[in-house]
Amino acid sequence: MxxxxxxxxxxxxxxxxxxxxxxxxxxxxxxxxxxxxxxxxxxxxxxxxxxxxxxxxxxxxxxxxxxxxxxxxxxxxxxxxxxxxxxxxxxxxxxxxxxxxxxxxxxxxALSRSYEYHIHFKKDPFKHNLSWLIRDIPDLEMMNKAAEIIKGYTDFSCFSKSNTQTFTNNCRISDAKWVKKDDGMVFYISADRFLRNMVRAIVGTLMRVGKGEIVPHDIRAIIESKDRSNAGESVPACGLYLTEITYPYLRNSQSLTYNSNHGKS
CATH class of the missing domain: 3.30.70.580 (Pseudouridine synthase I, catalytic domain, N-terminal subdomain)
Known part of the structure; x- marks a missing residue:
């Protein structure tokens, strides 16, 4: 055999x-x-x-x-x-x-997963279906203040797609920040795990902060409600990228160097 x-x-x-x-x-x-x-x-x-x-x-x-x-x-x-x-x-x-x-x-x-969400402000044929085009530039500083608040929580039921078969809605977010680019901005987020639709729901909620519809502190009430209807809409899928997954037995994931002494702990 x-x-x-x-x-x-x-x-x-x-x-x-x-x-x-x-x-x-x-x-x-x-x-x-x-x-x-x-x-x-x-x-x-x-x-x-x-x-x-x-x-x-x-x-x-x-x-x-x-x-x-x-x-x-x-x-x-x-x-x-x-x-x-x-x-x-x-x-x-x-x-x-x-x-x-x-x-x-x-x-x-997998120890961690990382995503990016890309936004641009001017029509660009080379970014069609690869980034989200928006007209009004949101307040990046306010969105980063709200993103910092998100890192302090673990139960993200409010950002989860309904009727999913998950044992828990707890995640440990290690990084969440917006970075300005020449032609737009990128949201970077890393965690041990993500719920279905979670990143797009987080971005949609942070965009409400950036537009001045809510203030950063309002994020606390949204998360603590554990109610998806209180969070922002899911942003379009085109701007979202899964960018990195880390493992305990793969060093330097780009070259997939393997530790032959690997044994599950």
Missing amino acids: DIAKRYFLEVAYNGTAYHGWQVQKNANSVQEVLNKALSTICRENIETLGCGRTDTGVHARQLFAHFDLTGDAEVMDPRFLLSLNSLLPYDISAKAIVNVHSDAHARFD
Whole structure:
């Protein structure tokens, strides 16, 4: 009986043409396209499991998925990624692959996840579906004051999509800040985990602060209410990017350096 080997695959994608990461009925997803390409090149049925899920139209500069391989496909050969990318469409890229311990898990072993939300103020054809175009410039200083308040909480029920099957709505946010750019601004946020629609709901709420509809201190009442209807609207998906996932056994995630002494604690 063949012993399966587990691999972590790092991918990036433009999510405009997809109904999110996760396989679903009657809708095109990134995971489905990736599974088909891997199954073709490995000559066996491959089902990936991602570090999380992105919604329709959301992008990823870095997403990890693990899969098991029982056959003899030479996936660690540098030519494997070249072949895999030749099967993938232009908007999905396989960046790196590494052999990991058999119980390594792309979702449950992740220590942190980071997102960016991009906003621009002037019409730009090269940012269409890649950033949110708004007319009025919000108050970045006020939004950062509100973002700092958010970091002091853990229960984010008010920012969660309703009727989700989560055990807890608690998250530990380690970073949340707005940064001005020449042609717009970017919101950076990192946490140990995120709820469905959480980042887009946070950005929508902070935008209310930036527009002067509420003051930073009002964020406390919104979070403590645990009521989604009290928070701001979800902003468009086009500006959201999953940018980084960290693991205890992957050093320097860009090169996927693997610690062969890895053992789950």
